[in-house]
Amino acid sequence: MAQLDTLDIIVLIVLLVATVAYLTKGTYWAVTRDPYGDSLAQANGVKSGKSRNIIEKMEETGKNCVVFYGSQTGTAEDYASRLAKEGAARFGLKTMVADLEDYDFDNLDTFPADKVAFFILATYGEGEPTDNAVDFYEFIHNDDVTFASGSSAEDQALANLKYVTFGLGNNTYEHYNSMVRHVDKSLRHLGATRIGEAGEGDDGAGTMEEDYLAWKEPMWAALAEAMGLEEREAVYEPVFDITEREDLEADSDEVYLGEPNANHLQGASKGPYSQNNPYIAPIAESKELFTTPDRNCLHMEIDIAGSNLHYSTGDHIAIWPTNAGKETDRFLRVAGLLDKRHTVISVKGRDPTAKVPFPSPTTYDAVARYHMEICAPVSRQFVSQLAPFAPTDEIKAEMTKLGSDKDYFHQIVTDRFLNIAQLLEIQSKGQPWSKIPFSLFIEGLHKIQPRYYSISSSSLVQEHKIAITAVVESIHKPNAPHILKGVTTNYLLALKQKQHGDPNPDPHGLNYAITGPRNKYDGIHVPVHVRHSNFKLPSDPTKPIILVGPGTGVAPFRAFVQERAALARQGQKVGKTVLFFGCRRRDEDFLYKDEWEQYKKDLGDNFEIHTAFSREGPKKVYVQHMMRANAAEINRLLEQRAYFYVCGDAANMAREVNTILGQIIAEQRGVPESKGEEVVKAMRASNQYQEDVWS
Template structure:
């Protein structure tokens, strides 16, 4: 939370009172032929009083896809201008605005479905929401949204107010900040991968990522706030070496780390492991990173482009390939950072780290695991995974 002054009255911008940040730049980082779309977003914090440290996150309060909102209204034959109560304070909004700006409509919950079962004569929904069918319910929820629910279990005997009463408030989306405020005063940069996929017969879009990719233009504003991250920071001493593993959009906080270390002329060495699909179109921030390497700010860059070879090569394979030097850096008290996919990458990188220590330290698996646990306790192994 930070303060600024408007009309001589101090204003604090926070999660509950986000700052309308103006979009300065919004470009696609992926080249021709890429299967991905990764947006580089530059936002102005001018006049907000907001500041941040490398490793912090930016919260965005997004809006829902207007096409999805229209589909919901048409499905239920609602009047989009009907006033609906949105909270316990009794505040109201026109239905279309409420569904666009206030409510989460792309995720279902067990509680929501159990409450919805009381608003329809559908036996199928009553059966699905019963306690003995909990596994089928979980299966149904996965990858489905409010429109699916309304289409699958009508006819509904519910007003628009009764349906919106089932919904929770739109939660903010958090993104690792991809800039250093020392390098870009009064600005904040983000690296956002557009989420698009097809499931259950419909194309789905990430609420915030596709807003940024498709509907956000230079000059527009986004409601934002700073979320500090006390568990993902540069070492206190700029003399310490850092090892950064950040494939795909996991590069974001490391761009911030590298920019910060460049500005403060940190003497410590830095080693980046970056991976994606193709070197030709998916090497995010390639020119910047190679420039930092030439300038000596980045000591080493190891890249893994999984679709450029017969066998898929990932960042963890590059760690194993350079195990000797990696272990030497760790023995020299280097800090080890991982950012990106929690489900697969972070787990594989964790296992590779233990394997490197086991092999090069000539120790048992248990001893290598204890080494890693000790690194975590010392704050020398930090993860920002999602």
């Protein structure tokens, strides 16, 4: 009888599984193919069923140097690739690049003494590891870390490990470069030997590239001495083979024309949607928020109904940008590829550890338009790499000077906001640089990254629509030959103008491919995914909150106030909500002016807004000044355990707000300023003080 019962249970389970599979059409178990992930897995040998043993992988492929990266936006990955390539070219190292999340580290104590590991680590958020570095960080930073052999810190388990490390941070954050500092400390505690100094790059000061270049030369010298390496003349060797495919037409079903993965190529995009698999979302509505004709600020409502995407108030939405047609044309023209833009190419790594950063086969046009950051700031090191391929010796000499003289480079390139194609075009007076191998562009230019925006709507109020608030970037310097145009915000502006039937949706001739690859973006659509954030309202809605958000920093606070107003309309008790908002003029850029008035009606005395208009009076007034003017109220609310939120520019505003809050607390409570600073630090530690800031 027991045997029959067991059989019955098995049959029921089989029926249940079959039913779920049928009802979900298999999507519950479906894994969306990610060409970036696939190529990365192939690069590192981490396919299903393959080893996660980095030492085994290095032995299999004959490598003596692995460059690990912890990257959130791709920058650390880019530096890792550059270091691996330079180590191979200059010193003959057998290098590979590795994503930290693709390997286990419990056998790191058996790392051979004749090999070296690099750790290129970005710090994310408030001193946190990047998503792909979380497991590594938690393992190596554990006070009781024990390796598979049983060795531990007491045994100096990593005595054989030689390592190099460089961190990417932002000094506007309290926990500047904490990831690399903590990992370096943990590795040394375990007995590992660091080669050279632990480098630190500062994105907040805008010196990341120069910090990196200044660090790497003494590092290479130290490494060469430690490992007995001899420097040789670096000769360019392509990482990728580029094969032009005469057997394929650009409109062939197997050719990627900008699609991120196979599902999109086949026209059957499926979830789950993520940073490797965007949802092509319709823009339900869009409008202009500024009243002045020379500046634009967009409000957009993005429809996620039916996508199974979910967001919570305070989260971020990622917009996948497209490079402007004007800059795509410029890049292809200066590379000597304009006439071959629709030629199909296959891209393959020459080494089994080389990672192809986009799907293949594809076209030159698709790579330039959808996959490479052709509009990004130019790297001085990349300029040096391009110099040997200059059309003339005169241009080669000028490029060499730019690559070696940081002050001259800043004057000619950085300060004039030139992208790579603009620089090459100016240097050669329009003459093509047809000698540059296309592989070198792939290696030297970042993979284009999604841009993240604070969601300006409440998930309680509009579950299936995500609002964003974005100023369109357009900067012109008198000595710059081109206006700096924000890639994503101008793309969104073109979508908005198209949606409103503007006969000239690209007023600056940028010519975005609004309908997407193969014109599949019917109507007005944009690729997106959602990134969850810790920037959240208190779980108890009766708690008071203080919000500081000038300009578009007010975006998440519109969502916060919108949610509290909805709760109040439902009859729930809501705590005091105080907003400090700043802009230039009340009649030009006072974002959501009418909405605040409605929320005031909904919330009554539980909502206050303090405004700072910087260009209306004889003196400039900012949110910091309004905080000081309302110091007593701020302190009173903090004594009631109010939560304090800041959103906006990290370099100036957020840092000043942090300082002023400490001063307010000290002054109002009659204690030393150092005590006020301690209170603010304690608020941060307990999540009572939260920031959503950018550089």
